[in-house]
Amino acid sequence: xxxxxxxxxxxxxxxxxxxxxxxxxxxxxxxxxxxxxxxxxxxxxxxxxxxxxxxxxxxxxxxxxxxxxxxxxxxxxxxxxxxxxxxxxxxxxxxxxxxxxxxxxxxxxxxxxxxxxxxxxxxxxxxxxxxxxxxxxxxxxxxxxxxxxxxxxxxxxxxxxxxxxxxxxxxxxxxxxxxxxxxxxxxxxxxxxxxxxxxxxxxxxxxxxxxxxxxxxxxxxxxxxxxxxxxxxxxxxxxxxxxxxxxxxxxxxxxxxxxxxxxxxxxxxxxxxxxxxxxxxxxxxxxxxxxxxxxxxxxxxxxxxxxxxxx
Amino acid sequence: xxxxxxxxxxxxxxxxxxxxxxxxxxxxxxxxxxxxxxxxxxxxxxxxxxxxxxxxxxxxxxxxxxxxxxxxxxxxxxxxxxxxxxxxxxxxxxxxxxxxxxxxxxxxxxxxxxxxxxxxxxxxxxxxxxxxxxxxxxxxxxxxxxxxxxxxxxxxxxxxxxxxxxxxxxxxxxxxxxxxxxxxxxxxxxxxxxxxxxxxxxxxxxxxxxxxxxxxxxxxxxxxxxxxxxxxxxxxxxxxxxxxxxxxxxxxxxxxxxxxxxxxxxxxxxxxxxxxxxxxxxxxxxxxxxxxxxxxxxxxxxxxxxxx
Numbered sequence: 001x002x003x004x005x006x007x008x009x010x011x012x013x014x015x016x017x018x019x020x021x022x023x024x025x026x027x028x029x030x031x032x033x034x035x036x037x038x039x040x041x042x043x044x045x046x047x048x049x050x051x052x053x054x055x056x057x058x059x060x061x062x063x064x065x066x067x068x069x070x071x072x073x074x075x076x077x078x079x080x081x082x083x084x085x086x087x088x089x090x091x092x093x094x095x096x097x098x099x100x101x102x103x104x105x106x107x108x109x110x111x112x113x114x115x116x117x118x119x120x121x122x123x124x125x126x127x128x129x130x131x132x133x134x135x136x137x138x139x140x141x142x143x144x145x146x147x148x149x150x151x152x153x154x155x156x157x158x159x160x161x162x163x164x165x166x167x168x169x170x171x172x173x174x175x176x177x178x179x180x181x182x183x184x185x186x187x188x189x190x191x192x193x194x195x196x197x198x199x200x201x202x203x204x205x206x207x208x209x210x211x212x213x214x215x216x217x218x219x220x221x222x223x224x225x226x227x228x229x230x231x232x233x234x235x236x237x238x239x240x241x242x243x244x245x246x247x248x249x250x251x252x253x254x255x256x257x258x259x260x261x262x263x264x265x266x267x268x269x270x271x272x273x274x275x276x277x278x279x280x281x282x283x284x285x286x287x288x289x290x291x292x293x294x295x296x297x298x299x300x301x302x303x304x305x306x307x308x309x310x311x
Numbered sequence: 312x313x314x315x316x317x318x319x320x321x322x323x324x325x326x327x328x329x330x331x332x333x334x335x336x337x338x339x340x341x342x343x344x345x346x347x348x349x350x351x352x353x354x355x356x357x358x359x360x361x362x363x364x365x366x367x368x369x370x371x372x373x374x375x376x377x378x379x380x381x382x383x384x385x386x387x388x389x390x391x392x393x394x395x396x397x398x399x400x401x402x403x404x405x406x407x408x409x410x411x412x413x414x415x416x417x418x419x420x421x422x423x424x425x426x427x428x429x430x431x432x433x434x435x436x437x438x439x440x441x442x443x444x445x446x447x448x449x450x451x452x453x454x455x456x457x458x459x460x461x462x463x464x465x466x467x468x469x470x471x472x473x474x475x476x477x478x479x480x481x482x483x484x485x486x487x488x489x490x491x492x493x494x495x496x497x498x499x500x501x502x503x504x505x506x507x508x509x510x511x512x513x514x515x516x517x518x519x520x521x522x523x524x525x526x527x528x529x530x531x532x533x534x535x536x537x538x539x540x541x542x543x544x545x546x547x548x549x550x551x552x553x554x555x556x557x558x559x560x561x562x563x564x565x566x567x568x569x570x571x572x573x574x575x576x577x578x579x580x581x582x583x584x585x586x587x588x589x590x591x592x593x594x595x596x597x598x599x600x601x602x603x604x605x606x607x608x609x610x611x612x613x614x615x616x617x618x619x
Contacts (some may be wrong), residue, residue, distance in 0.1 A: 008557075008609060008610045008611055009556060009557035009558075009609065009610035010557055010609055010610075011557045011558055011559065011582060011607035011608060011609060012557075012558075012582040012583075012607070013582065013583065016609070083403065084403075087445065087605075088443070089397075089405070089443035089444075090443055090481060094480070094481045095481065101551060102613075103444055103612070103613060104609050104610075104611055104612055107611055129402075131402060167480050167483045168480055168481060168483055168484055169480075170480040171479070171480040171481050238416075240415060240416065240417060243321065244320065244321045244322050244323050245323050246323060294323050294324075294401070295323070296320065296322065296323070296401060296418040297320050297321070297418060297421065298415075298416060298417045298418035298419075298420065298421040299401075299417060299418055300417050
């Protein structure tokens, strides 16, 4: 059943709507939410939502409880190829839990939280941005690690990143839900404005796997590829560009790298010179790499989980 | 007056990115002023440019108090202004939400770190800011309520209003918030407009800043002129008036207007047939502090804030 959770008039003959697909079967049971599209340039979640809806349409009898699918929390952003909400300065994922008396964006954020909270599990799917390519990963605030990592291990991602708490991140959808005891796992994968089918199928399998673990899915699930690498503590190295220029690399993320290994080069197309070489300063697991080649000093080039055991 | 380069960075294809600063006087770091942080903050940059001009004149005539120095940075983001973008053109990040910055971090974190290093340690800090919601304001001084805000000095600008509001999580990366944490008495000055030069409001803002400098003894030769006795407002007490319908907005009052119960403030017109969908009225007497300034409006959008 399609339900509208936010409906507001736009200036000229158009209704702004945020909708969800509520799929229910069996006795009253648990409620599992899949949300995506907070950032309008992140599209992997669209395919995941489609696949989950399709599977549920084909095998509704296998579901035990309620699956709610929210494909686009920021429909205007998706439709205009913008990360944020058109005509609004703030990142939508920095205004939760919203404000019923605030701007339209803040009212929307408030309505979303009110609709989702109380769920037994929420998967918030992101897919990096235009600039970075991410290996499939779950991100968990260190404050919620003990509670959420055991759930994350069922999703079949390559990597679980338990990151430090930051005040500004208290305004994310995930933090707002987790702070109301609604468990929310943030998934990052791929690159902005594109859909990687293989990654999406893996995540769909992982979500079904987690639902099965929670007693919500009786159908077949793919075997998990592997247990994820779980990164805890201050053990991630960030590599930033030393020079502005054009970044060239042959590498993809999701591989191990060794100390001293070349990640790529930043070059000057005008003069035909190498301006700087991006080198891994550690042994570890490369889980983020620059996707958009034009870089300025400081542009994030890669993130590496420091690990001697993996190399 | 000494011009210096606060930050410089090469670009892949354009000229180098530079942030210029202008120093006046010698001695203790007394006042720092920052203009455009975003590419559309033309009014803010105009005011800073006028200040550089006026302070040069004042300094030339020995009007800066001995042992005090002033830094003015008219723009932290010329690249975005040159291509008509509000935020950093490469990745759409907001320099004003990157403070205190990180010198080894991403590009706009590095810019913020360099700017903050230049701005840190001053006794007073003034940022010419713009708001994240589109609209016009009565020019005012705005401060985060962190426990470090200095209301009494804010009144010395002689602007009509001084407002305070509690920081939300997304405010903790603003320059104003971090200035306060590092013991600078920080004031955000909202100049009324953003993307266009309003000469009258601009001159009033220049006068307000020079008045504050005069009243705090930073400059000695400026006549403070007429000023308001500022009213302090907690922003949570402002009356919010929202749009009951979407459509074309015809505003009937300007910011600063006195309004009375039952008075029409705006009409919202049907975009196809011209009928009045909503006659927007106030239920209270007060002053229009904020007014939406786009010609079209969404349902439930904030149209006016009234100080009652």
